[in-house]
Amino acid sequence: MPTRILIPSGVLCLGFDRDALARGVAAKPDLIAIDGGSTDSGPWSLGAGQSKYARSVTKSEWRELMLARATAGVPLVIGTAGTCGADACVDWMYDITLELAAELGQSLRITRLYSGQTAAIVTDALHAGRIKPLHPAPDISAETLSQMNNIVALAGAEQIQAALNTGADIIIAGRTTDTAIIAALPLMRGDHAGAAWHGAKVAECGALCSTNPTSGVIMVDFDDAGFTVEPLATGAACTPHSVSAHMLYENSDPFILYEPGGHLDVTGTQYHALDATRVRATGSKWVPGPYTIKLEGARAAGYQTTLLAVLRDAHYVSNAALWVEKLGAFLIALITKRMGLDPATYDLDFRLIGANATLGAMENRTGTPVEVGVLLIITAPTQAIASEIGKLANPHLLHYPLTVGEELPTFAFPYSPAGTDRGALYEFALNHVMHLDDPMQAFSLVTTQVSP
Structure with missing residues (x-):
């Protein structure tokens, strides 16, 4: 059986097609995943430890996704909570979830994945030679690290998998790579690794990979050979062009995408239109490498x-x-x-x-x-x-x-x-990577049982 991931939108608060979301829930996904933010809007959110999105809008859309999760009976995962994924933003999103759980009368197992790093932790890693600069990167020292308002590490699939293994109904993750929240479950189930990462990259921004980018809702099926992607809004379609082109989005190389523990190579990927709306991709490769995580910091x-x-x-x-x-x-x-x-x-x-x-x-x-x-x-x-x-x-x-x-x-x-x-x-x-001996070395999980 394929692993089916439902992505309601490219980011919470961007909006989504409600009818398309209902169709996605009816199609029995294995997980619902949505991004909570990124660094696109600049350093303010990370520096201030605040979401750029209105709390009222966040709560309104999260309510719909919590109801969708209850109907589907599957985990709901949000990555990079509160725009930047700082620990304060994870707590902010958790408070919203608690309010909604009480209002909706839902009993929930909620797991929070924290990605915040102290200056001391990063300084120790720097002195141990476990920090390497990307290009371009400023020079860093114990002094400059102590000036950071917030430092976060980008979690990968392994950290999301650890959160899933807690049996959580809802996972509120700090800073993650955009792809990790989608790729984690297919990888955990043994689906094709290259397809898991590539399909996650294609679906990370919801319907942006389709002919109707603002419709939001995308479904991706992963299996042992490839992935199939389909937009669920009426009139929306994925084409080989729209799907393959998404490797160019926010990526310096149209064929290579780096993630914790390796990189995706789509040089040999083949894209086929299965019908008027669905595209299947095969031939993507996952190349294992050192386990490094990207660090982001703002001051x-x-x-x-x-x-x-x-x-x-x-x-x-x-x-x-x-x-x-x-x-x-x-x-x-x-x-x-x-x-x-x-x-x-x-x-x-x-x-x-x-x-x-x-x-x-x-x-x-x-x-x-x-x-x-x-x-x-x-x-x-x-x-x-x-x-x-x-x-x-x-x-x-x-x-x-x-x-x-x-x-x-x-x-x-x-x-x-x-x-x-x-x-x-x-x-x-900060524009550096940190080497980890254990994927959970820089992250922590907190699981809470909530009853109405």
Whole structure:
């Protein structure tokens, strides 16, 4: 019998087709798996230890999946809980699950998989030679590791299998590879290893591998030779092109995918359309290797205040870059004079929205927009300093003239006050792998029985 995995969506809070989910439950899956996040949105979630998604939306969608799990009678697994998988986010997701268990009257065995790492643990591994940098990676030391707000290790299939072996109805996992929560059960049942990892990679983002990416729901059948993938929303289809193309998604190599304990090689994979909606893939290979896990860490890199002004005068719109250049030099001199700050201790970053806000100096498209938004991002060692610089810059962002002799201009602020304190700015500060002698060496499990 194949191992059947139901994936409701590429990530919890992205939404899914309810009718398709019902069809998936009726098809008797062996496990329901969904991702809880990733590093796609940047380092804030990991640095702050918070989900970027609304709690109300998380609870609403998780309620539907808990009901689906109860109907199917199979485990429900979420990986990278709370966007980043930090231990605090696992607990946050656990609290939501407890609330829903009480509201739904469900008796549950819940297992939490924690992937958080202390600076001391990683420092010891560094000194023991068990930490290796990926490319690119910053230099790390005991000092830099101690500055991390959160460090997580990416769990693989073995850690999810350990959680499944607790007999859990629901598994709330910290940071995992996107594929691990899907590949774990097929691997545990002895299905083809290459197919398990490849099918998991294809299905990790739900229906993104289909012709209707927003429909969410995907079913994957794994067996001893390959895998078959099918989208369950009406009108959605998988094609050999859409399935094979997913190896390009968030992956530097279209044929190789590294995971804890080895890598997937799809160089010889064959894709066949079984019918109008299903695709079967065979020939994928799993190549065992050293058991290493990726580490991610984030730390505070300063505090930010932003100001936004809008230029509409044609003279200023066409000379926006020159205006910003002159204003920046003026503000740096004024900050030095009035606040006594060394320019090396803070940063003024102007973004011209409508001109080059995305690519900056690399922008090669030209044109004259009706208006240009000028976003000033101030980064400083403390929020107090960033806020003070923002208040100093405020009147000049509103009235600074392009030339000395011209009439004093007035620009638009879209809101008042113009300055917004953003709080801590976080940066990724780890891109390394850590060698483990035992897959559970860097992880821990907590299992709780919950009754209504």
